[in-house]
Amino acid sequence: MNRLFRTKSIDALIAASEEPGHRLKKTLGPWSLTALGIGAVIGSGIFTVTGTAAAGKTLAVRSILDATVFDLLVHGVSAGSKMGRPGAGPAITLSFLLVAVACAFAGLCYAELASMIPIAGSAYTYAYAVLGEIFAWIIGWDLILEYAVSNMSVAVGFSAYLQDLFDNVFGFHLPAQLAYPPFPVAGSPAGWFNLPALLITMGVTWILVRGVKESANANTTMVAIKLIAILVFCIGASRAVNTANWHPFFPHGFPGVLTGASIIFFSYIGFDSVSTAAEECKKPQRDLPIGIIATLVVCTVLYALVALVLTGIMPWQKLGTDSPVADALKALGMNRLRIVVTAGALMGMMSSLLVYQYGQARIWFAMSRDGLLPRFFSIVHAKFKTPHVSTWIAGFVVGLPAGIWDIDTFAELSNIGTLFAFVLVSVAVIVLRKKQPDRPRGFRVPLVPFLPLISIVSCVVLMAGLPLLTWLRFFAWLIIGLAIYFLYSRKKIDLAWIHGA
Numbered sequence: 001m002n003r004l005f006r007t008k009s010i011d012a013l014i015a016a017s018e019e020p021g022h023r024l025k026k027t028l029g030p031w032s033l034t035a036l037g038i039g040a041v042i043g044s045g046i047f048t049v050t051g052t053a054a055a056g057k058t059l060a061v062r063s064i065l066d067a068t069v070f071d072l073l074v075h076g077v078s079a080g081s082k083m084g085r086p087g088a089g090p091a092i093t094l095s096f097l098l099v100a101v102a103c104a105f106a107g108l109c110y111a112e113l114a115s116m117i118p119i120a121g122s123a124y125t126y127a128y129a130v131l132g133e134i135f136a137w138i139i140g141w142d143l144i145l146e147y148a149v150s151n152m153s154v155a156v157g158f159s160a161y162l163q164d165l166f167d168n169v170f171g172f173h174l175p176a177q178l179a180y181p182p183f184p185v186a187g188s189p190a191g192w193f194n195l196p197a198l199l200i201t202m203g204v205t206w207i208l209v210r211g212v213k214e215s216a217n218a219n220t221t222m223v224a225i226k227l228i229a230i231l232v233f234c235i236g237a238s239r240a241v242n243t244a245n246w247h248p249f250f251p252h253g254f255p256g257v258l259t260g261a262s263i264i265f266f267s268y269i270g271f272d273s274v275s276t277a278a279e280e281c282k283k284p285q286r287d288l289p290i291g292i293i294a295t296l297v298v299c300t301v302l303y304a305l306v307a308l309v310l311t312g313i314m315p316w317q318k319l320g321t322d323s324p325v326a327d328a329l330k331a332l333g334m335n336r337l338r339i340v341v342t343a344g345a346l347m348g349m350m351s352s353l354l355v356y357q358y359g360q361a362r363i364w365f366a367m368s369r370d371g372l373l374p375r376f377f378s379i380v381h382a383k384f385k386t387p388h389v390s391t392w393i394a395g396f397v398v399g400l401p402a403g404i405w406d407i408d409t410f411a412e413l414s415n416i417g418t419l420f421a422f423v424l425v426s427v428a429v430i431v432l433r434k435k436q437p438d439r440p441r442g443f444r445v446p447l448v449p450f451l452p453l454i455s456i457v458s459c460v461v462l463m464a465g466l467p468l469l470t471w472l473r474f475f476a477w478l479i480i481g482l483a484i485y486f487l488y489s490r491k492k493i494d495l496a497w498i499h500g501a
Contacts, residue, residue: 003490005132010117010439028281033274033291034298039223040270040355041299042348046230046306049153051324053263054092054307054316087320088260089251090311093304095260096267100300102462103268105455106422107296108445109429111289114275115442116432118284122275123421124363128370130428130435137489139424140367141481145474146417147360148398150269151201151353153414155402156181158349159196160323165342168335181404197402204353205395208361209381209388222351227302229344233325234305236337241312251316262465265415267303270352271295272422285442357394364390372489416466416474419459426455 028036088095113126124143128136163179166172173179180191250256274291281287310319314328321327325345329338365387368377381388430449432439445451463471 004134007130007132008128010129010436014117014119026282028287029283030287030290030294033281033287034294035223037271037274037291037295038227038298039351040274041268041295042223042226042230042302042352046267046303046348049263049267050092050303050307050310051319051321051327053088053095053260054090054311054324055087055318055320087252087316088256089316090246090249090308091251091257092260092264092311092316093307095257095264096300096303096307098257098261099265099268099462100296102265102455102458103271103296103422104293105451105458106426107271107292108289109422109426109452109455110272110275111292111443112429112441112445113425113432114288115285116439118281118442122272123425124366126425126428130432131424134485135424137367137372137485138478138481139421140363140372141478141485142417142421143363144360145477146269146414146421147356147363148394149414149417151356151360151398152197152402152405154349154353154356155197155201155398156194156405157323158200158346158353159194159402160321161326161342161345161349162196162200164323164326164330165339165346168330168338168342194403198399200350200353201357201395201399201402204350204357205391205399208354208358209386209391210384222347226344226348226351229341229348230302230306232344233329233337233341234309236340237309237313237329237332237334240332240334241309243312245312245315258461258465262415262462264303265419265462268296268299269414269418270355271299272418289443357391357398360398361387361391361394364394372485374488416463416470417477419463420474422459423456426452426459 110122113130114122117126117129119125124136124140127139159179163174166174174196175191177192178195181194182190182192252259271292274288274295306325310325310328313332314324318331319328323345326338326342329335329341364373364377367373368375368390377390377393378387379389380386429445429452433448
């Protein structure tokens with residue numbers, strides 16, 4: 001039991017990050033951190049799951065497993081007799097605001113831990129420093145799920161928008177067998193395999209293996225292009241808004257808003273990536289909270305605008321596709337605007353895919369270096385100096401499932417994994433305040449333990465809006481992870497390195 005809850009020394013972690021040859025250059029300020037956060041957050045979610053969250057799901061046969069946990073708590077077993085999962089409708093705008101509030105509380109917790117432990121690793125490192133080895137494994141395993149299924153969803157969304165661009169510009173259509181997965185979302189065509197989703201993942205993987213270095217200036221430029229595309233859509237499509245589409249605003253009441261919030265939470269995944277830049281931040285105690293909160297504010301305003309315009313130009317019942325924005329513009333005959341939006345969406349998805357595939361491979365690399373995963377995951381390419389083995393494996397782990405399943409499955413799994421990570425980070429703040437109350441904190445979450453508890457409750461409520469089947473898949477993933485830990489990782493971990501750390 002002592003070994004399960006053994007922690008790493010915060011002072012030793014900080015000292016190791018300052019060693020010559022291992023020290024990262026501190027160049028990032030609040031503007032760069034905000035641009036990093038927006039670049040990570042605004043990817044495929046705003047262009048894909050917004051429609052699904054508004055429209056909900058209509059199923060031919062409804063079972064208890066399709067009901068949300070919230071449904072079961074409120075309606076009991078009778079929830080299984082309902083048809084479909086309720087969408088938020090035009091109230092999807094409020095779903096975005098609800099998620100923003102929940103993320104803000106979690107963001108404050110990230111900011112405190114990042115200011116205390118200003119090194120790379122984010123939640124995985126915080127868990128090792130505060131909660132212990134078993135929790136570090138759990139959150140590391142959870143982050144693998146988050147990064148992997150997030151990128152599966154991004155790859156599926158990229159494929160949908162790429163095919164829309166081919167159709168709009170060249171009049172070219174891929175054969176349905178190679179353009180759609182064999183297990184699509186209800187109402188979408190089925191095929192043999194989603195080939196574009198696999199190809200974009202492999203292309204990004206090849207680039208990462210050869211050594212990708214993104215500068216803050218390049219990221220800012222990419223963010224600017226994405227923001228321009230979003231604003232062009234909001235301004236250009238606003239003239240086609242029909243206010244009748246906003247009535248009723250709450251077609252399914254609060255359960256619909258909650259379900260929509262649980263789905264579009266995927267759109268906010270990435271704001272926590274700001275904390276991973278702590279080691280390269282000039283003044284982490286000041287700049288990290290600014291970067292995290294500014295990211296949430298900017299993205300929330302943009303998301304709310306897109307949701308209002310999208311539900312205004314098209315009845316919300318018709319938005320449950322992989323590319324709702326492009327499909328809505330196509331239905332309205334706005335092909336020029338559709339090209340601009342599609343190009344911006346593709347760039348946003350490519351940047352998100354690149355960043356998260358990079359992050360996923362590095363999580364595997366770090367856990368392997370610590371002894372929690374097999375050593376071959378931390379093998380470095382002799383020429384390119386990149387963890388090429390873990391990068392290629394991560395590419396296939398993402399690319400193959402992206403060719404088989406639909407976007408909803410991935411978004412929901414990513415959501416529950418990220419929300420669980422937020423819960424553990426919030427718990428870590430409370431525990432560290434108790435264990436090390438006198439340790440200097442560059443940023444302090446106010447009203448501890450109340451605000452971290454609000455963060456925990458908010459995340460649990462959003463998790464309750466996800467279907468029971470998603471919970472069962474998540475618990476299955478954790479059980480597999482714990483089996484690997486107890487049967488392999490716990491026996492193979494390098495005890496000498498742990499004691500030295």
